[in-house]
Amino acid sequence: MSQGILAITEQVDGSFKNISFEVISTGKKIAEKTGGPLTAAVMGAGVDAIARQAAEYGADRILVADHEGLKDGLSDACIQAAAQLMAHVDPAVVVIGATSSGKDIAARLSARLNAPLAMDCVDVRVDGDRVVATRPMYGGKVLADVSLSGFPAIVAIRPRAMEAVAAQGAGEVEKVDIRLDGTTLNLVEKHLETGKIELTEADVVVTGGRGMGGDDFTVVEALAKALGAAVGASRSAVDEGWRPVSDQVGQTGKVVAPNLYIACGVSGAIQHLAGMASSRVVVAINKDPEAPIFAKCDFGIVGDLFDVVPAVTAEIEKLKG
Secondary structure: OOOOEEEEOOEEOOEEOHHHHHHHHHHHHHHHHHOOOEEEEEEEOOOHHHHHHHHHHOOOEEEEEEOHHHOOOOHHHHHHHHHHHHHOOOOOEEEEEOOHHHHHHHHHHHHHHOOOEEEEEOEEEEEOOEEEEEEEEOOOOEEEEEEEOOOOEEEEEOOOOOOOOOOOOOOEEEEOOOOOOOOOOOOOOOOOOOOOOOHHHOOEEEEEOHHHOOOOOHHHHHHHHHHOOEEEEOHHHHHOOOOOHHHEEOOOOEOOOOOEEEEEOOOOOHHHHHHHOOOOEEEEEEOOOOOHHHHOOOEEEEOOHHHHHHHHHHHHHHHOO
């Protein structure tokens, strides 16, 4: 049986997403336990220039699939490339990010290979000859240890749940010629919001909820700008049409795990908590002292967010000079 570990990275427009380094670091931790080599897979078009960065987080070997058909990151092309790269490694464990793209690839690989899969994991360890993954269940109410029996074991890790740790690897780069046959998905057009921080990549997230009272998120956006943060929204705010679905944080939205999460006018429904429970520090601002969010926060402020948030923003700007 192979002892090798494969870390499948993710990049956008020639730049690695933060989850890629977290995936490689997680793979490195597993490789140190199994004694096997760590291989990083880099897929895309024109990705040769960034491939070596994988060595900075411990990759011993870097397989590069550089193909014009991977330029748009469409799932049917990526799954073909990933499967062909796996054939060059024959890994015991595959680690990938639990992003929208990563979840798609992980599920398809699992189905193709009849391989065990643990999704949205917040911890991974090796116990004997098995991989044990920890993942939230029942809307984040419990953390369950899932033992993966069979090979390759596929683990999709939640963004920002695992730390990206620098660890120099040999980083031998090897280009792999891949074939993309019978791909059916085509990109019609792409709309990008420039200057917007991606929720799942952000160190700080400021979220507005029903307490915003309308689509004017100016006070939240000002605080986010002062902190260099991403702006999120609760499901109720999105359902009201105040923010786009892409901003939704929660069980049916995006799962975030920033170093700092500030909830403004968010009551704290269990579905919302499931999407931000892994945040390292949670600050809640709500005028209802009985709001459930106060039971889950590290720091709570009872007050009108339209008074509190501008005052906090002013103090932050003052400290920044």
